[in-house]
Amino acid sequence: MKYPPKISVFGSLRTFQTLxxxxxxxxxxxxxxxxxxxxxxxxxxxxxxxDKTELSVLAPEGCDVYDMETSEHIKKNLKILxxxxxxxxxxxxxxxxxxxxxxxxxxxxxxxxxxxLDGKEYRGTIQIYLERGTLSAVxxxxxEYYLKGVLPxxxxxxxxxxxxxxxxxxxxxxxxxxxxxxxxxxxxLSADTYSQVYGGKSxxxxxxxxxxxxxxxxxxxYKGRVFPAYFHSCCGGHTEDIEKVWGTRMDPLEGVKCxxxxxxxxxxxxxxxxxxxxxxxxxxxxxxxxxxxxxxxxKRDPSGRLESVxxxxxxxxxxxxxxxxxxxxxPSVMKSANFRIKKRRDRFLFSGSGWGHGVxxxxxxxxxxxxxxxRAESILRFYYPGTRIGKLRDAGRYDRGKTFAISE
Numbered sequence: 263m264k265y266p267p268k269i270s271v272f273g274s275l276r277t278f279q280t281l282x283x284x285x286x287x288x289x290x291x292x293x294x295x296x297x298x299x300x301x302x303x304x305x306x307x308x309x310x311x312x313d314k315t316e317l318s319v320l321a322p323e324g325c326d327v328y329d330m331e332t333s334e335h336i337k338k339n340l341k342i343l344x345x346x347x348x349x350x351x352x353x354x355x356x357x358x359x360x361x362x363x364x365x366x367x368x369x370x371x372x373x374x375x376x377x378x379l380d381g382k383e384y385r386g387t388i389q390i391y392l393e394r395g396t397l398s399a400v401x402x403x404x405x406e407y408y409l410k411g412v413l414p415x416x417x418x419x420x421x422x423x424x425x426x427x428x429x430x431x432x433x434x435x436x437x438x439x440x441x442x443x444x445x446x447x448x449x450x451l452s453a454d455t456y457s458q459v460y461g462g463k464s465x466x467x468x469x470x471x472x473x474x475x476x477x478x479x480x481x482x483x484y485k486g487r488v489f490p491a492y493f494h495s496c497c498g499g500h501t502e503d504i505e506k507v508w509g510t511r512m513d514p515l516e517g518v519k520c521x522x523x524x525x526x527x528x529x530x531x532x533x534x535x536x537x538x539x540x541x542x543x544x545x546x547x548x549x550x551x552x553x554x555x556x557x558x559x560x561k562r563d564p565s566g567r568l569e570s571v572x573x574x575x576x577x578x579x580x581x582x583x584x585x586x587x588x589x590x591x592x593p594s595v596m597k598s599a600n601f602r603i604k605k606r607r608d609r610f611l612f613s614g615s616g617w618g619h620g621v622x623x624x625x626x627x628x629x630x631x632x633x634x635x636x637r638a639e640s641i642l643r644f645y646y647p648g649t650r651i652g653k654l655r656d657a658g659r660y661d662r663g664k665t666f667a668i669s670e
Contacts, residue, residue: 303405303479303654304666305386306437308460309449310379312398316349317390323375327357330366330389339372348390350397355390365392368402376463384411384462391448400449401462406474408460409433413470415459416493417625422632426473428641431651432623433458435482435491438654438666442488455593482642483652483668484514491646493623496526498600498616500565501645507585507619514646515621517565522627528617529626533595537608540591544573547590548582551575557603557610560584567599567620622646 311317320342327337337357349356354363369377369388376383379399386403403411409430413419417429436458437451444450451457482489490512492504497520504515523529535543541553553575560570560581571587572579588596591612601614623645631641639651652668 304438304441305402306405306408306441306451307389307444307449308401308403308408308457309452310382310384310388310399310401310460310462311453313396314350314398315396316347317397317399318345318380319348319369319388320345320378321369321371321375324372325375325377326370326372327362328368328370329362329364330368331364336360336362336367348397350392350395352395355392355397366390382462383464398448401453405434405437406478407463408437409474410466410471411460411462411464412437412458413473414465414467415461417470417629419467419469421629423469423473424636424638424641425628425632426470427477427638428623428628428632429493429625430470430473430477431480431482431638431642432491432493434477434480435489436493438481438488439490442666477638479654480651481654481668482646482649484512484646484649486668488666488668489514489646489649491623491642491649492619492621493625493645494616494618494620495624496523496528496598496617496626497620497624498523498529498566498598498614500620501622501624502565502567502599502620503563504621506563506565506567506569507621514648517620518645518647520624520627520645522630523616523624525630526617526626528597530613530615531597531617532611532613533597535591535595535610535612537610540610543590543592544575547586548580551580556605559601559603565600565620566615568601571603 322341322343324339324341326335327340328334329336346358351361354361355367367390371377376385377388379388384401385407386401389400389402391398412433413426413429416433417426440450453460482491492515500519501517503517505511537554544551544554554573556574558572559568560572563569568584571582571584573582584599588599596612598614598616598618598620600616601612604611628641654666655669
């Protein structure tokens with residue numbers, strides 16, 4: 263009769279310990295190389311706030327503070343556990359209780375930590391500028407970290423993963439394009455809708471982080487250069503020709519018919535503005551207008567958007583570019599340039615389609631395409647016909663104002 267082999271409890275324990283240690287070592291190695299890879303690539307400069315008289319800073323993990331005019335190391339390993347006031351002064355920048363006689367300081371977190379500015383946490387460093395009695399704060403951060411703070415602000419983290427990937431590639435392309443244009447300016451992008459909405463480390467989420475990692479270094483390319491992949495919330499049925507908005511001709515941005523964004527809550531919208539309120543807005547923005555008696559639509563472009571709007575005031579019709587008219591009324595109120603106007607007694611009714619400038623990728627259209635399992639490459643090809651996906655060469659130095667090297 264054969265008996266089963268004896269099993270040593272201690273032998274099994276040693277085997278388990280060996281496997282556990284090996285697994286831990288592999289995880290640490292993977293994390294090391296992941297952290298190392300994230301240090302590569304270009305750095306972007308994002309304007310977080312401007313024209314402020316004071317800011318609030320927090321650095322619980324410690325930070326160093328430098329005078330950028332003299333390169334002096336002012337504060338070393340300073341742990342800021344409670345919000346510290348940074349204020350503008352006629353003699354320089356007031357940092358807590360210290361007056362720094364400089365117009366530019368940099369706050370560098372210790373040990374790869376983060377800096378909390380006005381309640382929001384940011385990776386990288388914070389540069390504070392003093393100009394004409396006010397402060398501006400600029401975040402210097404690696405591109406991939408920047409994107410992780412952009413995606414959750416631009417799209418819903420629970421949208422289809424291919425849609426998130428398409429947004430990551432478009433956002434990366436737009437950011438890199440801005441790097442090639444910023445040159446000697448103090449920042450490359452702003453943290454609002456004038457560039458891309460950016461919330462820093464505070465808004466990072468697992469699924470959007472994965473989309474950034476899955477597309478690391480990927481950008482849209484046209485004629486050998488990084489393409490400015492403009493995007494907007496909802497096109498209302500047809501994207502806009504960039505020439506109609508900014509006067510620049512680009513074949514991939516001539517506009518396409520989009521049947522995908524009908525699910526968007528912004529596909530149809532209405533807003534009512536009382537005549538008195540409209541008169542108030544117009545009188546502040548334009549000279550010679552004391553009241554608004556009537557408003558009528560001007561010529562429409564092929565996408566259905568208005569090229570101009572005419573305003574009747576004091577018996578005279580005055581013509582306004584639709585983009586200017588939207589700014590006067592308020593972009594969040596007048597969501598797009600595709601609208602119709604009706605006057606009802608002492609108020610104006612605006613009925614429109616879409617939200618945003620309409621150029622490039624329609625985010626709600628990309629959402630719907632992701633629902634039917636379209637891949638990110640197909641989504642991008644639909645909105646930017648003629649472009650292809652390339653990859654930034656993750657080596658060497660990156661110079662602002664110059665073309666970036668791309669590989670297939």
